[in-house]
Amino acid sequence: MEKNNNIKKISFPHMGNYFYALKPLALLLADEVIMPPPITKKTIELGTKHSPESACIPFKYNLGNFIEALDLGANILVQSGGGCRFGYYGEVQENILKNLGYKFEFLKFVNDFSIIKISKYIKLNNPELSYFKIFKTILFSYLRVRLIDKIEAYLRMNIGFEVKNGDFERNLKLFLNELDKSKNILDLSKLKKKYLEILKNIPTKKPQNPIRVGIVGELYVLMEPFSNFNIEKELGRRGIEVHRFCSVSSILHDIFTFDSHTKSFLKHAAPYLKYHIGAHGTESVGLANKLRKQGFDGIIHVKPFGCMPEVNAMSALHRMAKEHNFPILYFSFDSQTSETGIKTRIEAFYDMLMMKKKRDTMQI
Amino acid sequence: MGKETKKIKIGLPRALHFYKYHISWEEFFERAGFELVVSPLTNQEILKKGVNLAVDESCLSLKIYLGHIDWLKDKVDYIFIPRIVSLHKKEEACTKFMSLNDIVRNTFPGLKIIEYTIDANKFRFEFFKILRTIFSLKHNPIRILQAYYYAKKKQSDYEKARIEEQTSKIKNKDPNKPMILVVSHPYTTYDSLLGKPITKFLESQGVDILYADIVDIKEALEQSKKISKDLYWTYNKELLGAIEIYKQYVDGIIFLMVFPCGPDALVINLCQNKIKDIPLSVITLDELSGEAGLKTRLESFVDILKIKKKKNGKK
CATH class of the missing domain: 3.40.50.11890 (Rossmann fold)
Incomplete structure (x- = not known):
């Protein structure tokens, strides 16, 4: 009865810039998409206040996003999940928010990412839509994800070497703005051409053989720059080429191809792992070992405090680092972590890598 | 050879x-x-x-x-x-x-x-x-x-015997003694450093103890849906089901959680929000936990239960 009068306003948590990518898909379920305000100190304070204390940090960020979105008037919230504790976020968060007195509808996609099921679900909620339209939108969202990943990957590798400070970031913002306005797949391909061209023309001065660092670890803190205190930017500013392999498109690829990624990473992880150790732990170890063989200078491993699969992965990483004398820097993020501490540690890590590189080249 | x-x-x-x-x-x-x-x-x-x-x-x-x-x-x-x-x-x-x-x-x-x-x-x-x-x-x-x-x-016989023992405990319960349900994984409850001192101390305070891990597993898995629908950790599901089964017999619930237990952190929060009719206490154990503080907490929890029991008895 009420539903006819009320406008459906949907919202979901931030993660990096992916909100822009999933917007069209969310629009199928509601009349309006409410974007939670960008993550700030306030978000995490709100989240921490109402979360169980030993919940991992993504839980707190998500909850903070939800509260801020609800305050803006959202009445449908979406949470997905799977793998580790992430699959159970939904129910606990719904409970906490209901206890706070908010009224809303909560949609959960747990451990279930098959396109057919999602589209059936959308059809159920919005019977006027045709399946063709639904599939088209899913494809459109997927391509948006791919595009964001492509642009960001280029950015990550070059941002440290820009001549004029802030060139890359300004263009990223412009790009996201235009992406938000894009209507169809054709627009996307035009955007891709345009911005790759622009980014390539930004003057950079890259040394011949820069320090290359791979960044592995838990998804959320990898992809949400606020939660990792802009670690990628911080590294870039010191002239380190940052490589990150985990992105939403890589996860989606994994889902569509029946975990082919995970299986291949398990091979790379030998002899440190024999079995899959849950969520992205296997990938962290496999990737670290692969990058070590490829001649990277070091690895940075990030995780929220108490992340189950990544803590499991750490014992393997410890052994690898010891056996091959390979530098790995571990970060564990919590709502209390201070930014200066992280900066100092990165600085020390950088100095160490530089010295190691110098020594290695001298020996040759 | x-x-x-x-x-x-x-x-x-x-x-x-x-x-x-x-x-x-x-x-x-x-x-x-x-x-x-x-x-x-x-x-x-x-x-x-x-x-x-x-x-x-x-x-x-x-x-x-x-x-x-x-x-x-x-x-x-x-x-x-x-x-x-x-x-x-x-x-x-x-x-x-x-x-x-x-x-x-x-x-x-x-x-x-x-x-x-x-x-x-x-x-x-x-x-x-x-x-x-x-x-x-x-x-x-x-x-x-x-x-x-x-x-x-042998394992299934053993489990059956333990369940029977627990049900007879419920039947022969002393109406004046408060009964507490200890909810935690068996490796916490029965460990000689973690759970054992706590259950021993509770018993010395004149409390009957039920263990949530002694339960008919099939029934518990079924019953756990009443508290949580989405839960997918089998061991936690069993414990939640046990809460649902034993809830009517006990005066209080104590959760024992090791730090940092991933699943428990979320599940216990859900329980705290959903179980409102029974007093419950969450005790987090780590390698540094001092005994004195712990004992004070347990004592006061037991005292609350005893006072509550007396009041209800008078009515």
């Missing part, structure tokens, strides 16, 4: 899933013709060793587990570590049980491990896996089959 002269020694660390399955494991290995070595009750030395060996963010139970393996490693030929991915369809065990083997292998390079995977989502016949693993050590499939059968039987 001296085939029959020397029995192969198998080590069972007294930690984690040992407390749940030890009856069947002990029976199985003894019947199959191995010599068993079980590590002693957890003591400060084992805990200290474990804390030094483990990644500092892993949970206390895992640290203790590594301590036990450290005690065993020079005394046995193999250590038995089953890898549990999932016990029922669409459910999972905590990721710690998935990665236990690899953690142990990385912490103690070169250690010999007997292992097999239990994953209900992929392959359901546990027996064939055991047969395949054990066969390389003992070429006698009939004996292994026999041992497996008797081990399973």
